[in-house]
Amino acid sequence: MSAAAPALELHDVTVAYGRRPVLWNVDLSVDAPGLFGIIGPNGAGKSTLLKAALGLVPLAGGTVRFFGRPLAEVRGRIGYVPQRETVDWDFPVSVLDVVLMGTYGGLGWFRRPGAAQREAARAALDRVGLADLAGRQIGRLSGGQQQRVFLARALVQAADLYLLDEPLAGVDARSQDRIFRVLDELRSEGRLVVVVHHDLRTAAEWFDGVALVDMRLVAAGPVAAVLTPENLHRTYAGHLDVLDELGRAVERGGRTS
Amino acid sequence: MNLVPGSEGGFAALHAWAIATAAVVAAGCALVGTLLVVRRMSLLGDAISHAVLPGIVLAVLAGGRPGGFAVLGGAVVAAVVTVLLVQALRSEGGVAEDAGTGVVFTTLFAVGVVLASALARRIDLDPSCVLYGVLEFVPFDTVAVAGLEVPRAFLTGVVVLGLVGAGLAATWKDQVFAAFDAEAARAVGVPVAAVTTGLLAATALVTVASFEAVGAILVVAMLVVPAAAAELLVRRLAWMAVVAVVLGVAAACLGYMAAYRLDTSAAGMIAVVLGLEYAVAAIVAPEDGVLARGAARARLAWRVRCEDLLARLWRADEARAGPPAATGPGDWAAAAWLRVSGRIVRDGDRWGLTAPGRAEAETVVRSHRLWEAWLGRHVELPLDHLHPPAEWIEHHLGADVRRRIEAEVGGEESDPHGRAIPRERGRPNA
Numbered sequence: 008m009s010a011a012a013p014a015l016e017l018h019d020v021t022v023a024y025g026r027r028p029v030l031w032n033v034d035l036s037v038d039a040p041g042l043f044g045i046i047g048p049n050g051a052g053k054s055t056l057l058k059a060a061l062g063l064v065p066l067a068g069g070t071v072r073f074f075g076r077p078l079a080e081v082r083g084r085i086g087y088v089p090q091r092e093t094v095d096w097d098f099p100v101s102v103l104d105v106v107l108m109g110t111y112g113g114l115g116w117f118r119r120p121g122a123a124q125r126e127a128a129r130a131a132l133d134r135v136g137l138a139d140l141a142g143r144q145i146g147r148l149s150g151g152q153q154q155r156v157f158l159a160r161a162l163v164q165a166a167d168l169y170l171l172d173e174p175l176a177g178v179d180a181r182s183q184d185r186i187f188r189v190l191d192e193l194r195s196e197g198r199l200v201v202v203v204h205h206d207l208r209t210a211a212e213w214f215d216g217v218a219l220v221d222m223r224l225v226a227a228g229p230v231a232a233v234l235t236p237e238n239l240h241r242t243y244a245g246h247l248d249v250l251d252e253l254g255r256a257v258e259r260g261g262r263t264s
Numbered sequence: 265m266n267l268v269p270g271s272e273g274g275f276a277a278l279h280a281w282a283i284a285t286a287a288v289v290a291a292g293c294a295l296v297g298t299l300l301v302v303r304r305m306s307l308l309g310d311a312i313s314h315a316v317l318p319g320i321v322l323a324v325l326a327g328g329r330p331g332g333f334a335v336l337g338g339a340v341v342a343a344v345v346t347v348l349l350v351q352a353l354r355s356e357g358g359v360a361e362d363a364g365t366g367v368v369f370t371t372l373f374a375v376g377v378v379l380a381s382a383l384a385r386r387i388d389l390d391p392s393c394v395l396y397g398v399l400e401f402v403p404f405d406t407v408a409v410a411g412l413e414v415p416r417a418f419l420t421g422v423v424v425l426g427l428v429g430a431g432l433a434a435t436w437k438d439q440v441f442a443a444f445d446a447e448a449a450r451a452v453g454v455p456v457a458a459v460t461t462g463l464l465a466a467t468a469l470v471t472v473a474s475f476e477a478v479g480a481i482l483v484v485a486m487l488v489v490p491a492a493a494a495e496l497l498v499r500r501l502a503w504m505a506v507v508a509v510v511l512g513v514a515a516a517c518l519g520y521m522a523a524y525r526l527d528t529s530a531a532g533m534i535a536v537v538l539g540l541e542y543a544v545a546a547i548v549a550p551e552d553g554v555l556a557r558g559a560a561r562a563r564l565a566w567r568v569r570c571e572d573l574l575a576r577l578w579r580a581d582e583a584r585a586g587p588p589a590a591t592g593p594g595d596w597a598a599a600a601w602l603r604v605s606g607r608i609v610r611d612g613d614r615w616g617l618t619a620p621g622r623a624e625a626e627t628v629v630r631s632h633r634l635w636e637a638w639l640g641r642h643v644e645l646p647l648d649h650l651h652p653p654a655e656w657i658e659h660h661l662g663a664d665v666r667r668r669i670e671a672e673v674g675g676e677e678s679d680p681h682g683r684a685i686p687r688e689r690g691r692p693n694a
Contacts, residue, residue, distance in 0.1 A: 061451045082451075085451070088448075093447065095304070098443070100444060104500075109452065111437050111449070111454060116434050
């Protein structure tokens with residue numbers, strides 16, 4: 008990792024769904040290694056921030072750089088763990104099949120995952136504590152186990168930067184411990200782990216740095232500097248009706264009241 | 265159906281060609297349909313199969329032959345236009361995807377019908393053939409391939425099956441990833457849009473190749489039904505594709521032969537056989553089938569009856585009362601089974617628990633009373649509300665959760681009614 012370029016850098020990023028802006032002018036720069044939390048109320052645009060960084064929703068403005076380079080050049084160094092609810096868990100695949108998907112980005116047409124990929128997938132499953140469930144249909148897993156399968160799918164990429172969307176939402180205590188332990192290991196290995204997180208109580212304890220987001224970036228930096236009563240009040244109590252109303256006005260091409 | 269009579273051998277060969285054509289197009293449809301079904305895009309298959317009609321009519325008008333490759337191209341273009349229009353309606357007009365699909369495919373289909381009817385004299389295309397197919401007449405429109413007269417529709421079907429099969433083989437892993445989790449697939453660099461467009465083009469190809477055999481309306485059955493049935497039967501996508509192809513081909517063969525016997529529409533009969541296959545799959549499916557669920561319910565009911573009887577005997581002992589009266593033939597059957605399996609003994613006109621029976625009964629009563637204790641602690645319920653849920657939960661508590669509940673209720677000696685909670689088996693009685 009180059010010393011100069013931060014692992015993740017958003018410059019003046021604005022994101023719109025259709026024409027309605029939902030995230031305004033975010034400047035954010037995070038260095039590796041570390042465990043970094045993105046925190047904010049429901050509908051604040053936390054997940055949107057991750058998706059925009061990954062090019063999954065188009066930017067209305069601004070730029071995103073990873074390790075100082077555009078996404079297309081460093082895709083293989085980035086692992087993404089979407090929210091568990093975004094997929095159909097009755098889909099007819101096994102646990103190992105899902106983890107192997109993490110290797111597909113590096114394979115070309117016609118190439119199937121081989122022994123090396125299987126080995127890596129089993130190692131990733133072992134790391135999240137699911138080695139003995141490799142052959143199981145994914146619908147038979149508990150919510151926490153499903154989340155760990157998603158984590159294993161990202162681990163198999165051996166990325167330098169991990170972006171996780173609510174990996175601890177609705178998981179059992181055992182899965183939560185295991186997931187957190189793996190994220191902690193990733194940090195010790197020198198990687199950057201960015202986590203969208205909803206629980207303020209655990210945030211201060213787990214993360215090195217946090218960003219408070221509510222349709223815009225309220226504050227970002229070390230936990231002690233950011234999680235101040237004033238910043239929290241601005242994030243949670245001061246919901247910006249102006250941004251909301253303005254977004255709707257832009258969407259319909261009119262003016263606010 | 266009436267076929268032109270010929271010599272005995274020629275007659276059989278005509279049927280064989282018709283069956284082979286139906287089987288080939290059914291295989292292609294089932295393959296593509298598998299991905300459509302797991303992507304929850306079955307309705308789009310329906311839409312495409314209808315919306316390609318104007319593309320076909322225009323291609324024929326431009327000089328293409330029905331079943332020829334120009335027509336296949338026209339159909340693919342129309343399919344892509346359909347999908348683009350649906351997407352445009354959603355993103356620009358804010359129309360919900362299902363409504364947008366309904367608007368686009370019916371409109372395009374209607375345009376196709378109008379065009380085909382208006383131009384009927386100028387072009388060689390019978391709208392009713394497109395709608396219902398003419399499997400029976402497929403063998404009469406042949407082309408020479410390596411000295412063999414091969415029906416044109418069969419040749420088209422084979423070429424399309426080869427194309428689609430090769431295309432899916434090349435992109436299979438990406439198809440699966442895009443189907444399961446499109447966003448994560450895009451994040452690792454899988455070209456999801458191209459993969460999806462490829463699937464839609466494949467849908468258009470197999471649909472058009474099937475038109476002459478089964479028509480625009482019943483091709484939907486070939487796309488969706490074998491895959492939907494296969495999804496009930498197997499749990500892995502690759503196996504699902506294999507089973508869907510087998511079911512599709514089987515329906516093509518059986519449907520054609522049944523139609524010949526009953527002198528009715530071959531396309532209709534093939535779709536009916538597909539429906540029957542689905543019904544059978546829904547009944548015999550190993551996990552969600554009617555039989556499997558019924559058997560699971562019956563097993564549970566039997567276990568509950570046996571456990572309840574054991575628990576009643578145990579409680580009667582505890583209360584130093586006589587053995588409880590049997591309440592019906594179910595009880596007698598359970599008692600007979602418990603005697604045969606060595607858990608109760610008959611002593612004169614009394615039932616008594618054997619050692620294994622007593623251990624099992626204690627587990628049930630322990631589960632019951634632990635659950636009452638847990639509920640009493642965690643949920644504000646009057647005492648008389650505790651028994652009914654425990655009566656149900658006692659059959660579902662395993663040893664591990666029982667221990668956890670016991671740890672939580674602090675090793676209480678008795679349930680909220682003041683009765684002793686039996687100890688876990690394998691530990692000394694207190």
